[in-house]
Amino acid sequence: MPTSLRLLKHGAQLLRAQATAFTPEEIKSPATADLLSQMKTMMRETGGVGLAAPQVGVSKRLFVAEVEGDSAPALPFTCFFNPRIAVLPGRHPAENTSWEQCLSLPGIAGLVTRPGVVQVHFLDERARARALVARGWFATLVQHEADHLDGRVYLHRLASPHDWMYEEELRALPRDRLCVGMSGDFEFVEAE
Secondary structure, three states, X not given: OOOOOOOOOOOOHHHHOOOEOOOHHHHOOHHHHHHHHHHHHHHHHHOOOEEEHHXXXXXXOEEEEEEOOOOOOOXXXXXXXXXXXXXXXXXOXXXXXXXXXXXXXXXXXXXXEEEOEEEEEEEXXXXXXXXXXXXXXXXXXXXXHHHHHOOOOHHHHOOOOOOEEEHHHHHHOOHHHHOOOOOEEEEEEOOO
16 A cells, blocks of 8 residues: 555546455555555545545555535544445435535536435444445445446436536535535444
């Protein structure tokens, strides 16, 4: 793993690749602890709420997320190793449509519709099995980050080639045109 991380931008070949899984031994290694520390710092310094390992040049199945609690429930810094996402049908909201942005696609946003309630099974930084049910905006967050592990970015999920805009245009939209804000929640649940 790299000693110093750099944020890859869209077009980098590694962002299009399928990332490989971590072993429990790799998760518990000093190199992975260093990777997590650097990812946490980079995510905070860039103002992100999530960051996937491929975005920093590491083709492994890991993303991290952290949300401060001003306009949404607070999600403490959480490491998602080898995440598996399952849509929970019949739950409300069935879908969540929102403007997504990405640290690897600076300056633009895209309107994306995703399942509204998902369950994420993952390993934490101690290689313990964990699970999280995410709704609304939090469901979007975990799906967005997990897409990076499969070589996708939100642009691949636009319903129309017209469903994107520059960040300046997005900021100028009236609040009711933004579709959703930071609505949603999450809960850690018993891992299977």
